[in-house]
Amino acid sequence: MQDGDDDDDPPALQERQRLKKKKTQPTNPLIRGIVAFCDRHSDLSIVLVPGTGTTTMTTTNDDNKGTNPDPDKMLMLAISDLPKRYTAFAPLLLLPPSFVGAGYNTPPTAWTRFYSTLSESQRADLYRCIAEEGFRGSRISRIAINAPIAAEGEVGAHTEVGDDDGGQETTKHHPNVLRSPSGLLPVYGDWGPTLPLEQHRVRILRPRTEDFEHAFWTATVQHEGVTQVWAPLYTMFSRGNFAEKARILGLQSWFPGLITRKAEVEVGSHDNVSMVDVVDMYVGIGYFAFCYLKRGVRRVYGWDINPWSIEGLRRGCYKNGWECLVVRVDADGKVEGGGVKELAERIRQGDQDGPGEENVVRCVAFLGDNKWAAKVLQEIQSEFGRIEGNARGERPSLNITHANLGLLPTSKASWSDAVKILTAMSECRKGGWLHIHENVDIREIERMAEEVVDQVNGLVQENSDDRCFDLSCAHVEQVKTYAPGVMHCVFDVEIQANG
Template structure:
């Protein structure tokens, strides 16, 4: 027998329920932390490696899978490993699944350690080499805390590497952005770009709830993005102050990602991207109410879905991939509309952008203005306007499209201003489902569920004063992600159906 290899350290592997395997795998791949040297495999029921923090294998009906990561641990105590697990989930925006996901430590042999370490350690190695090239008076500023880079979180959206705001903006690394480091900073960023095969680097701050003028940030503009390396385009004002032109779209820097097999693209200087919606996009893609069984024998192609806050296609693309016949979108941010159009084309879906109309005048005078729009051949139709007149628009074309069975209200902190419109959009004969997004205190989830149900019941009864046989119920409450201390982003699935 060959001699047994010495084990000097270990990496964390996540133990994941079968329904979350693809979500976690895609999330790890997105943040550069999926260990591709080891295969994902089923956890046997008698495997002794399951950690003590929770035991998701207690039910024989649940299939669990081991997903290897590149996160290396020096302290194998349960407290340290549990904290590391939470960090990994937080980096992917999946911390709400912490109780369903466990871990074990995979030994790293001395033979394995001769290979380059991927993922979280790669940036730390680049920093280490760069520090050695600095004059001693400058390296002294950073070297003491260099180890802190070993587990920095980041996201790669080709060709962009995006650090959280806690990265270079935090001491002692904030010194990198000062004049003293300017001659050396470009060398570091060039090395990072070469190692990660990207062309641009930026810091990403949180999307503020309110913009600088205290008005609600309806456009969800990335006002705190800090470009570090590469040309991100000019600092343009957002619509309606400035309407981007075709030349602006052509010259802007665009990045992309693929989640659940769906391509999405956006211009990070002008449009936000929420990676934390990964699990909800996967859920929408696999809703039972988008199957023949859930649609009483109809195929998804025989229905329509509406996304009232489409963005770059977060949920609209899930409906399209699920095979929904017509997906109608409303979006007011011109940059998001362009991203949605580009993404749809890349995914192979025919998409038409329709100019909207203000209450005073039409914003479009060409063939694609609302007043002249009558050709419903495309799978995706994007109305470039506020959704407050969506019901009116739909009434103009309702006879030409399949019945609307799904309406997504994906706006935070609350989509409540669109709920009346959502009810008006549903097919009056067959009914359907409304997906209402809300930020809710975790202590008030059931209370808020009851309030949401009461509100929709009132709206349905108001729309149809005489009984049409439709019953209102909340068939599911999905906790998507943490939105802050004690606050969860939730989705209430409201069914308006015949009992």
């Protein structure tokens, strides 16, 4: 048979040769990488064809076989059968769990049946082709599968908002209290030193400085040029919650209590944003804290129990040009290191230098349980009072008028401390706003707003001595659907001193 004469070839082989002669590059880079892999491996019993369905589902694979597979056992895999979904944060590429296998009670797809036949070396080459050919020019050097988060930690731990739509799910029995992505499966690239499971758990809970230095970190730029940094093996990241982030930034909708000086004449009861402090009870890597800082608040006091989240927060602050102090709080609620006195003096000194100066502390990141938030901040307030004495004409160094409570499905565990903070640590103890994140039955949103106000009012009565406060739900932001029939809502509850 002469070269180019394929009239006597089996139909499947003819189709393969025809497609090689007339190649059109897919626009989807993931598909482009898969096609490059299939083209490279003539030993695979597969033909990629245009169309919307799989022609046959018979496949063979054996690394020891020759490069001429049996044409009668070819798999005719349509381009439309190939996976298309991915998330890229260069140099990181995340693929969904469906890339490697069908979900629970889900029948296998044409692609997952094919993937299951690949050897380890072939899979390694597949990911290499995806990175080097499919995403050529995109600086992709690491690939991981976003597997479900393994159950780990205490029963009752919940989900930090910002982690809720990143393609990962928490197992229902023992939620992962640290929200560490223990199900993340690296499949390509250098991810730093690997350890056995138990040693890896120790590294998550008690990392050393060298662990931070040797880990793989990545970053992305979001709203208004805000950069967020995280270590994918140790902390979660979600690109979602756009509406709430934009609301804090003042880009859309209404966010009570944060206005610029221009708008102050319109709503005189609101604060000048540059004198506002915020406590974020579940700060993570700065999902919402950075939006507050970008908006121009004076300072954010953030709490988290995951040391990798706090390190990501610190690195992110550095990238954005914000001074950040990391403060460890032990199991008894005591500030480690120099203690509260030194911390208050450092913050006060930065404020004395004036806004815009490099050493003005914009973020205080507490590594510890937020059940100590009111206690520690009360101690800081007392130190500020000692330093400031009876100085007149100065704004106080602590004026917390916003508490961000971003935990799903409920943030109730932190409501009490948040109420104590707003009613005692705002200027003239005038109160402020709770921004309460909750998962709510879509049929019960209005009733839930009333219930939230009633419960918060009860906490105010318990903690406000003889002072009187008026409470109202100023706004309910429906962020997005969390699950069928369940809405992620933010309840803006105003606590305002009466008289």
